[in-house]
Amino acid sequence: xxxxxxxxxxxxxxxxxxxxxxxxxxxxxxxxxxxxxxxxxxxxxxxxxxxxxxxxxxxxxxxxxxxxxxxxxxxxxxxxxxxxxxxxxxxxxxxxxxxxxxxxxxxxxxxxxxxxxxxxxxxxxxxxxxxxxxxxxxxxxxxxxxxxxxxxxxxxxxxxxxxxxxxxxxxxxxxxxxxxxxxxxxxxxxxxxxxxxxxxxxxxxxxxxxxxxxxxxxxxxxxxxxxxxxxxxxxxxxxxxxxxxxxxxxxxxxxxxxxxxxxxxxxxxxxxxxxxxxxxxxxxxxxxxxxxxxxxxxxxxxxxxxxxxxxxxxxxxxxxxxxxxxxxxxxxxxxxxxxxxxxxxxxxxxxxxxxxxxxxxxxxxxxxxxxxxxxxxxxxxxxxxxxxxxxxxxxxxxxxxx
Numbered sequence: 481x482x483x484x485x486x487x488x489x490x491x492x493x494x495x496x497x498x499x500x501x502x503x504x505x506x507x508x509x510x511x512x513x514x515x516x517x518x519x520x521x522x523x524x525x526x527x528x529x530x531x532x533x534x535x536x537x538x539x540x541x542x543x544x545x546x547x548x549x550x551x552x553x554x555x556x557x558x559x560x561x562x563x564x565x566x567x568x569x570x571x572x573x574x575x576x577x578x579x580x581x582x583x584x585x586x587x588x589x590x591x592x593x594x595x596x597x598x599x600x601x602x603x604x605x606x607x608x609x610x611x612x613x614x615x616x617x618x619x620x621x622x623x624x625x626x627x628x629x630x631x632x633x634x635x636x637x638x639x640x641x642x643x644x645x646x647x648x649x650x651x652x653x654x655x656x657x658x659x660x661x662x663x664x665x666x667x668x669x670x671x672x673x674x675x676x677x678x679x680x681x682x683x684x685x686x687x688x689x690x691x692x693x694x695x696x697x698x699x700x701x702x703x704x705x706x707x708x709x710x711x712x713x714x715x716x717x718x719x720x721x722x723x724x725x726x727x728x729x730x731x732x733x734x735x736x737x738x739x740x741x742x743x744x745x746x747x748x749x750x751x752x753x754x755x756x757x758x759x760x761x762x763x764x765x766x767x768x769x770x771x772x773x774x775x776x777x778x779x780x781x782x783x784x785x786x787x788x789x790x791x792x793x794x795x796x797x798x799x800x801x802x803x804x805x806x807x808x809x810x811x812x813x814x815x816x817x818x819x820x821x822x823x824x825x826x827x828x829x830x831x832x833x834x835x836x837x838x839x840x841x842x843x844x845x846x847x848x849x850x851x852x853x854x855x856x857x858x859x860x861x862x863x864x865x866x867x868x869x870x871x872x873x874x875x876x877x878x879x880x881x882x
Contacts, residue, residue: 557585564592573600615794623668630668634661656700663697667729680723680805682839687716687761690724691752694731698739706744716752717761721839726802730810733795734765734831740788741769741829759836760808766830777812799833808835 560577567575573596577589634657641654695711702709731750738748746768754761772780776787781800803810813830 553583554585557589561585561588561592564589564596568592568596568599573597573603626668627665630661630665634658637661660697660700666725667732680726680802682721682723682806684719684721685724687718687720687752688713690728690731691716691750691763694728694735695750697732698735701736702739702748705739705742707739707742708747709739710747710749712749712751715754717754717837720761720835720837722806722835723802726805727835730799730802730833731763731765733799734833737795738765738767738769738829738831742767743769746828754837755834759838760834761837762832762834764830764832766828768828770828771814772812772829780812781810803833803835806835807839808833810834 564575564577575596576593579586579589579593637654637657641651641658644651644654691711691713695709699709735748735750742748748765748767751764751766752761753764780787781796800810810831810833813832814828
């Protein structure tokens with residue numbers, strides 16, 4: 481019995497040792513798990529802080545980007561629209577808004593630009609009409625005041641001619657005076673129609689006869705200036721369809737400018753020829769003057785633009801109007817030689833009038849007064865200022881153009 485008790489005690493001790501080992505292992509496992517839980521919690525906390533920081537930075541960046549885009553796409557365009565409205569209201573009709581994109585604000589900017597252009601065109605048209613009315617009144621008074629002295633000059637010339645022997649040089653000069661007075665009377669009558677709509681009446685006519693008449697009318701002026709007039713009509717067409725009266729006015733304006741621009745001893749050459757394709761014919765009037773600067777090639781055909789101190793800027797504008805009414809075009813090109821007394825590398829100017837042989841029916845019946853011609857000429861890239869006559873600096877003014 482003692483042995484049985486001892487054996488039970490030994491078994492209990494063994495079981496206790498085993499239980500103690502299990503408890504120790506369980507305690508170690510619990511401690512390890514607790515430590516891992518703490519480390520994991522720390523990692524979760526760090527990760528959560530990182531996520532919160534990233535979210536905050538992202539929100540700040542998105543907010544900043546949204547603010548920048550808002551300012552760029554909305555605030556700045558609206559501010560530009562307000563500025564444009566204020567400048568246009570103040571009279572700056574040349575101000576334009578940059579149009580970027582296709583959104584509503586860009587479309588609104590385009591509409592504002594279109595509105596400003598229309599208002600500017602309407603204002604310029606109104607100024608042109610007022611000027612045209614003033615020019616018409618001036619022309620009527622001028623024609624009335626000149627006709628009586630012209631009638632007196634013609635009467636004196638007739639009386640003097642009748643007292644001279646036939647074939648006398650003085651009698652021929654009197655005949656030229658009478659013819660010049662008659663031509664001037666005709667020009668005065670035509671000048672009265674400047675303020676009325678231009679309606680050309682093309683007819684078959686002799687090209688050489690018109691050129692010869694222009695040359696003959698300008699020989700006294702050229703002789704006084706010391707300028708030689710040359711006519712080359714060997715290749716000119718025999719007949720063509722044109723309005724002789726209006727075409728003569730065009731050539732008179734161009735030849736007069738050429739003579740005025742030429743220095744003493746210079747040559748003004750008038751050449752006429754048919755084109756190689758036979759569709760049109762041209763008259764080329766070239767001189768040896770200072771030439772026309774490239775930047776003025778478009779401006780010289782605008783109404784009231786002049787580089788002469790005593791010019792009015794109407795001659796070349798009317799010339800272009802007449803040529804366009806014929807369905808043709810007028811251009812400026814380099815002349816036939818270096819300009820006498822001109823700067824190095826500068827040659828004379830040549831005005832080339834090209835007119836088709838077959839003029840479309842009714843083309844010349846369009847309403848094309850000088851104000852409308854100016855509105856058409858002002859679409860060349862560059863906009864015309866508000867009816868102000870453009871007078872260049874004295875160096876350009878001495879070139880005697882337009």
